[in-house]
Amino acid sequence: MSVDAPIILRDGSRAVLRPVRPDDEPRLLELLRHVTGESRWLRFFTAxxxxxxxxxxxxxxxxxxxxxxxxxxxxxxxxxGHGTYVPLGAGAAEIAFEVADGHHRLGIGTALLRQLVDEARHRGIVRLVAEVQPSNRDMIDMLSTSGLLVQRSTVDGVAHFELPIDPNARVDGPASAPLPG
Structure with a gap:
């Protein structure tokens, strides 16, 4: 993704997606400072x-x-909103998102996920993973209805999601399957 991508949100308003730059650090800090403690807990697993x-x-x-x-x-x-992935090795990357309070359920997370999937594919990543608090219904719903095959397990009370992003692993609609074991 090298250019701005305009999107229309579920409420009819508009947003623009663009890659993060190093000079965005103050703006990212501002976003993180202004979300609720609950939102920070859901993202970082700590208060x-x-x-x-x-x-x-x-x-x-x-x-x-x-x-x-x-x-x-x-x-x-x-x-x-902000979405990111960090490589884990072996063709995998961990994803994380933050959507500003008051802007949830407008399709921002889904649009960010699509951009991350496209970029990851371009860079040879074949599997995205996410660790999600079981109470984070918005994230669980977004991943489960992503149109990718979603494999989900629970380890130590945390929902673990794996999303194969190889073009052959795509499905026509939402799907989910448990991880083996």
Missing amino acids: GPNLTAAARNDAHAGDHGGFGVLALRPETEELI
């Missing part, structure tokens, strides 16, 4: 994450083979 370090890591994901994408309001450049 007190180091937001400065998280914003720095997200802004520089490309420095380590990862990729990030932002969702912005075109009129104001307000950051309303």
Whole structure:
């Protein structure tokens, strides 16, 4: 993804997706500071994450083979969502998302996921993984209805998702299957 991609959200409003740049660090930090404690817990699995370090890591994901994408309001450049992946090795990458409070269930996460899948495919990644709090219904619903084959298991109370992204693993509609074992 090298250019801005306009999208229309479920409420009819517009957003623009673009790759994260290192100079986005302050904007990412602002997003993380303004989401609720619950939203931070669902993303970081802790009530007190180091937001400065998280914003720095997200802004520089490309420095380590990862990729990030932002969702912005075109009129104001307000950051309303962010998605990223970090390579794990062996053709896998872990995904994470943050959508601004008040902007959930508008399709932002789904649009970010699609961009991450496209970029990951382009870079030879064949499997995305996500660790999700069982109470994070929005994330579970998004992954489960992504149009990719979704394999889900639970380990130590955390939902583990694997999404094969090889073109042959695509399905026509939402599907899910348990992980073996």
